[in-house]
Amino acid sequence: MKSEPDCYSIDDLAAKNGPDVWEGCRNYTVRNFFRDAMSNGDEAFFYHSSCDEPGIVGVMRVVSEAYPDPTQFDPASEYYDAKSPRDNPRWMTRDVLFVRKFARIVPLSELRTTPGLEDMKVLMRGQRLSVLPVTPEEWQTILRLPGL
DNA sequence: GCCAACGTTGGC
DNA sequence: GCCAACGTTGGC
Numbered sequence: 001m002k003s004e005p006d007c008y009s010i011d012d013l014a015a016k017n018g019p020d021v022w023e024g025c026r027n028y029t030v031r032n033f034f035r036d037a038m039s040n041g042d043e044a045f046f047y048h049s050s051c052d053e054p055g056i057v058g059v060m061r062v063v064s065e066a067y068p069d070p071t072q073f074d075p076a077s078e079y080y081d082a083k084s085p086r087d088n089p090r091w092m093t094r095d096v097l098f099v100r101k102f103a104r105i106v107p108l109s110e111l112r113t114t115p116g117l118e119d120m121k122v123l124m125r126g127q128r129l130s131v132l133p134v135t136p137e138e139w140q141t142i143l144r145l146p147g148l
Numbered sequence: 149g150c151c152a153a154c155g156t157t158g159g160c
Numbered sequence: 161g162c163c164a165a166c167g168t169t170g171g172c
Contacts, residue, residue: 028167028168029167125164126164126165126166127166128165128167
């Protein structure tokens with residue numbers, strides 16, 4: 001799950017000391033991932049994008065079922081969507097909980113050269129979705145990279 | 149339903 | 161700042 005650290009970083013999530021809403025995703029494929037592909041209790045990588053060193057910085061846990069992203073109904077929010085009906089919300093999200101920050105960032109450049117990650121979705125050209133699936137094998141491979 | 153125009157993402 | 165990729169919009 002990607003976030004621009006200038007906007008919301010893994011340190012922001014850690015400082016929350018509890019669940020936080022993963023808000024603002026406005027893409028139908030991502031909406032479907034939140035709704036259908038995730039389960040309460042799943043773990044996810046936190047990825048910093050659009051920054052000096054893009055890459056995976058730690059682990060968090062999904063700690064809710066899917067529910068409508070509240071920011072779509074908030075006219076004061078930058079994520080407000082006037083076309084989303086309250087009785088049939090367009091945008092879904094889930095709560096996440098900080099699990100741990102890696103000893104070092106695992107940069108995108110390293111992911112690209114790590115054996116076993118050749119087919120990882122986040123490395124595919126043209127891939128811009130802010131939430132992407134990770135296979136169990138990729139998950140284990142990546143966990144071994146940052147060390148302690 | 150087609151498709152051009154436009155907007156966004158995000159690495160570089 | 162550039163640009164490739166691709167999603168969305170809206171006229172027809």
